[in-house]
Amino acid sequence: MATFSYHRAASLDDAAGRLAEPGAVAIGGGTDLLPAIDEGLASPAVVVDLRGIPNGDAITTGADGSLRIGAAASLHDVAAHPAVRERWPALAQACDAVGTPTLRHMGTIGGNLCQRPRCWYFRQGVSCYKSGGDACPAEHGENQYHAIVNGGPCHAVHPSDPAVALLALDASVEIASRGETRTVPVDEFFVLPSQRLDRETVLGAGAFVSAVLLPAQSAGGVQFYHKLMQREAWDFALVSLAGARRESGEVRLAMGGVAPAPWRVNSSVEEDVASGGLDDDSIASLAERALYDVEPLSKNGYKVQMASSLLRQAMRQLAG
């Protein structure tokens, strides 16, 4: 049985100080970390509980109309927050789409963005790139649930629903570490396996997510999150899509379940959707263009059909 000590952070500085120690790991709700420890995928010396940070779960509106969501806010509280429901409904829907009510009450937004991939080879201790091996067993194996774009050398997809909505909403992630706080856009927060294999985000040793920031510009307009699952209850996305048409007319399309990081559709396709006046034929050809770069593996070609279907549905909703 794994042994580790537990420290409840008393402040942001305290968390940053403890997380700078060797073997220290952040914990939010523990819904992913504790199973990962059990599965031998993590072996921390100390877990630093970020839920002890005063107001670490606060959701606050800024004077400029932006929203700051403390990393320790539960997915339930994010989904239920009136400002999120009214002004960024794609995020509320994505948080509501996560797992079960229990998971949404325990899981935090910070932990959700930093959860590890669900690839069954990785999770079951089969040697793979992510576990330090020199091959991806999914590449020529059971790859039904794996990436159709941006995969390789590892083909696991990113499992987060909220991350997809945050990408479509041009959100940023606030990252804290000892003596420093910085902000990175969501599309720079996640890294691909071609960039690094040992983790899925830019977080370096000792760094942690302290908040998620939503800009006022992405509030309102038309927005939604659609998720296709194998089962209609507490399952990860096979393919998902967050769509937004801002009041300025700009369009964003982001997809989940298709790539090792939340995947944004080519901006030229978004611009053509924004220009409106689309009939069924032009929507079909735009969906084809959006998926031009996809390269399905031997058993996940069905995801291309799903992605195309979600894209066409979203384009009809957004084309005005």
Ligand SMILES: Cc1cc2nc3c(=O)[nH]c(=O)nc-3n(C[C@H](O)[C@H](O)[C@H](O)COP(=O)(O)OP(=O)(O)OC[C@H]3O[C@@H](n4cnc5c(N)ncnc54)[C@H](O)[C@@H]3O)c2cc1C
């Ligand atoms: C049965 C099941 C079904 C699920 N279904 C879905 C689903 O449909 N959609 C979906 O999106 N997710 C799903 N999940 C994942 C679930 O949402 C995550 O487990 C949860 O959001 C993680 O949040 P947490 O606070 O419990 O993270 P933790 O378990 O505490 O942490 C997860 C990871 O993030 C790190 N971490 C935690 N907080 C921070 C932080 N602030 N900064 C840096 N690193 C941090 C930890 O070190 C750990 O590596 C499911 C999980 C299970 C078990």
